[in-house]
Amino acid sequence: MKTQVCIIGGGPSGLMLSQLLHLKGIDTVVLERQSREYVLGRIRAGVLEHGFAELMREAQCGERMDREGEIHDGFYIAHDGKLDRVDLKKYSGGSSVVVYGQTELTRDLYEARDRMGGKVIHNVEDVTLHDLKSDAPWVTYRDGDEIVRIDCDFVIGADGFHGVSRKSIPKDVLTEHEKVYPFGWLGVLSRTKPVNHELIYARHERGFALCSLRSQVLSRYYLQVPLTDRVEDWSDDAFWAELKKRLPEEVAAKLETGPSIEKSIAPLRSFVAEPMRYGNLFLAGDAAHIVPPTGARGLNSAASDIYYLYHGMMDHYLKGDDAGLDGYSAKALARVWKAQRFSWWMTTLLHTFPDSITYDQRLQDTDMDYLFSSERALGSLAENYVGLPF
Structure with a gap:
C-alpha cells in the first residue's frame, strides 16, 4: 500500500488532519488500534476554543457543531461561597468557546471521512515505524496473520x-x-439538566469541583479526589452529596441529580516531549503533550498541532516549500508551553494540595482576589481560555 501521509491514531487529531489534507488533494491513510465503537465510546472534554471551531468548519465538519453546540461567552468561578463570572467575550476582544462533546466531534469527523471515501483502518496490531530518517519512511502493521506495509512520504x-x-x-x-499532580478527577456523566447554563469551576477547602455540560439534557460533573480513590468507592449518592458541599448554597439547591451514565477517575499530569519531529515523523496531540483538564487545553492544543501540520503539508505538496514542516516542532512547542503554563496556573489556583502550607494557601487566596480586581488579569485568563492565535 502507498500513500502520501500515514497517520497513526484515529482520534479527533488524526481524523481532522486526514480530512483537511483530503480536501487539498493530499492522500492519507489512518491506522487506529481500537475499533470505531471503542473510539466513539470514550468520554472526553467538550470545550472548543475559537480556533478549533474554525478548523472544524474548514474541514467541512462544523454543521452539526454549529447547530447543536452551546456558545459560551463566559464561565463562573465559585470561591469563598460566592460566584464570580469571567466574561470571555468582553475580556478576550469578542471571542467565545463552543461546548460540544468530543465524542460527537469525532463522530462528525468519521462521517466526513466516510462520505469522502477516506481510508481509516481499525483494529490494527503491532504497528511499527521504519526508516524515519530517510526520504521514504514506511509503516507496517499486522492484520491477522498478515503483515501489511504502507510506504509514505511522512508519518504523523x-x-x-x-x-x-x-x-x-x-x-x-x-x-x-x-x-504528576497528587490527585485525580472523579467524573460523572448524567442525563440531567445542567445546574447552570455556563461552566462553574469551584475552589473549596474540601477540594476542587467542576459543573460542566454536554447539552441541555446531559451534564458532566467532576470532583477532585485522592489518587488512592477507586470508582467503586463512590456511589452516585456519595458523589452528589460531596458535590453539593463544594458548591455555593444557591447552586447546590438547584442541582438536579440522577443515575450516572458513566463514571471514571482520571489522574492529572502535565507532560511535554521535545522535539515533536524526528526525521519524517511528526508528533501531534497527546503523543507529544498532555495537560491537566482544568484549563480545557488538551484537545485544543492538539488542534494547533494539526493546524501547523496541515499548513506545512499544503506548502510542501502544493508550493514545494518546506519552511512550515522544518519549523513545525519549534512553532508547535512554543504554543504547547503556553498551554502548559495556563493549565498549570488554573490547576494551582483552584485545587487543594495535600502538602500545602499556610503560605501556599494565602498565595492562592491572593491570586483569586487579584484576578477579580484586575481587568488585565481577567483579560489574560480570557485570552488563554478562548485560545491564543495559531
Whole structure:
C-alpha cells in the first residue's frame, strides 16, 4: 500500500488532519488500534476554543457543531461561597468557546471521512515505524496473520500518550518533561439538566469541583479526589452529596441529580516531549503533550498541532516549500508551553494540595482576589481560555 501521509491514531487529531489534507488533494491513510465503537465510546472534554471551531468548519465538519453546540461567552468561578463570572467575550476582544462533546466531534469527523471515501483502518496490531530518517519512511502493521506495509512520504504520530510513535524516537534524541499532580478527577456523566447554563469551576477547602455540560439534557460533573480513590468507592449518592458541599448554597439547591451514565477517575499530569519531529515523523496531540483538564487545553492544543501540520503539508505538496514542516516542532512547542503554563496556573489556583502550607494557601487566596480586581488579569485568563492565535 502507498500513500502520501500515514497517520497513526484515529482520534479527533488524526481524523481532522486526514480530512483537511483530503480536501487539498493530499492522500492519507489512518491506522487506529481500537475499533470505531471503542473510539466513539470514550468520554472526553467538550470545550472548543475559537480556533478549533474554525478548523472544524474548514474541514467541512462544523454543521452539526454549529447547530447543536452551546456558545459560551463566559464561565463562573465559585470561591469563598460566592460566584464570580469571567466574561470571555468582553475580556478576550469578542471571542467565545463552543461546548460540544468530543465524542460527537469525532463522530462528525468519521462521517466526513466516510462520505469522502477516506481510508481509516481499525483494529490494527503491532504497528511499527521504519526508516524515519530517510526520504521514504514506511509503516507496517499486522492484520491477522498478515503483515501489511504502507510506504509514505511522512508519518504523523497522533496515537496518544501510550502509542508507538513517540516511542519510535531514540531516547538520546527525545527529552521528556513531566509533572504528576497528587490527585485525580472523579467524573460523572448524567442525563440531567445542567445546574447552570455556563461552566462553574469551584475552589473549596474540601477540594476542587467542576459543573460542566454536554447539552441541555446531559451534564458532566467532576470532583477532585485522592489518587488512592477507586470508582467503586463512590456511589452516585456519595458523589452528589460531596458535590453539593463544594458548591455555593444557591447552586447546590438547584442541582438536579440522577443515575450516572458513566463514571471514571482520571489522574492529572502535565507532560511535554521535545522535539515533536524526528526525521519524517511528526508528533501531534497527546503523543507529544498532555495537560491537566482544568484549563480545557488538551484537545485544543492538539488542534494547533494539526493546524501547523496541515499548513506545512499544503506548502510542501502544493508550493514545494518546506519552511512550515522544518519549523513545525519549534512553532508547535512554543504554543504547547503556553498551554502548559495556563493549565498549570488554573490547576494551582483552584485545587487543594495535600502538602500545602499556610503560605501556599494565602498565595492562592491572593491570586483569586487579584484576578477579580484586575481587568488585565481577567483579560489574560480570557485570552488563554478562548485560545491564543495559531
